[in-house]
Amino acid sequence: MSSDPNCIFCKIVAGTIPCFKLLEDEHTLAFMDINPANDGHCLVISKGHHANLYETPPAVLGHVMASVRRVATAVRDVLAPDGINLVQANGKGAEQSVFHFHIHVLPRRIGDDLKMNWGLRPGDMKAISALAERIRAKVA
Ligand code: 5GP
Ligand code: ZN
Numbered sequence: 363m364s365s366d367p368n369c370i371f372c373k374i375v376a377g378t379i380p381c382f383k384l385l386e387d388e389h390t391l392a393f394m395d396i397n398p399a400n401d402g403h404c405l406v407i408s409k410g411h412h413a414n415l416y417e418t419p420p421a422v423l424g425h426v427m428a429s430v431r432r433v434a435t436a437v438r439d440v441l442a443p444d445g446i447n448l449v450q451a452n453g454k455g456a457e458q459s460v461f462h463f464h465i466h467v468l469p470r471r472i473g474d475d476l477k478m479n480w481g482l483r484p485g486d487m488k489a490i491s492a493l494a495e496r497i498r499a500k501v502a
Contacts, residue, residue, distance in 0.1 A: 396490065449465070
């Protein structure tokens with residue numbers, strides 16, 4: 363499996379950087395975003411290092427999307443948001459900041475007026491950890 367020693371998500375996959383883990387299988391990993399745009403914002407990534415959509419093999423995309431479905435379902439069950447957006451950025455113009463394939467699972471509330479470029483604001487780690495526990499327990 364490809365890995366980049368300078369990539370933050372590869373370090374999370376390797377366990378050298380901690381995360382609030384939600385799901386792990388052979389090909390994918392899901393964890394809380396530490397700069398959440400909304401409560402329950404999480405990420406699903408390929409375990410292998412692929413910079414973006416174009417460089418990710420279709421079979422891997424399939425594995426990631428299957429995990430996205432499991433995680434989004436758990437987020438829906440735990441937080442009962444009004445909706446969930448899946449967001450996936452490719453390139454700087456799309457505000458991609460981590461060049462390792464990932465999909466944002468973004469719970470939405472009616473009227474939250476979330477912008478595409480939501481900015482990175484560190485979240486409350488205790489609150490993120492508590493939410494991670496509840497979502498992890500729901501992942502089927
Ligand atoms: P992008 O901007 O590439 O679409 O999204 C990258 C996401 O990764 C951002 O939402 C950012 O908050 C998140 N992120 C960056 N570094 C870390 C980290 O060390 N841990 C976690 N859990 N998320 C991170
Ligand atoms: Zn990587």
